[in-house]
Amino acid sequence: MEVILRKWKLDTGSSVPPYEQVRLRILDLAASGALAVGAQLPPVRSLATSLGVAANTVARSYRELEQAGIVATAGRSGTAIASGGDVIGAQAAEAAESYAAVVRDLGIPGHKALAIVRAALERGAAR
Incomplete structure (x- = not known):
């Protein structure tokens, strides 16, 4: 959430609706x-709480991003950035998921797993 809110606030005086912002x-x-x-x-x-808007405002934003293929919602797993046509990014994310599963199974701590990748x-x- 920090990334979304960093140096950014909703412009309440804007003609652009909050969900669109x-x-x-x-x-x-x-x-x-x-x-x-x-x-x-x-x-x-x-x-929504952080932005001071109704939950439906953020939900509409997420819904529209999902329809555009920018995000994917997986029920209780939440909403994440999807490939959005970025095939290389999607392949890298898939490889990262596989690597993360392997290091978790091996019991390797996160900082050590990242050092191996570096x-x-x-x-x-x-x-």
């Missing part, structure tokens, strides 16, 4: 990569 903010963050493929969005009620990326860059 929220939708555009999330769309901009997804397009810029600030919200990567697979990034979880805050629950509707939580974001080292692998640095070895690849050195070639």
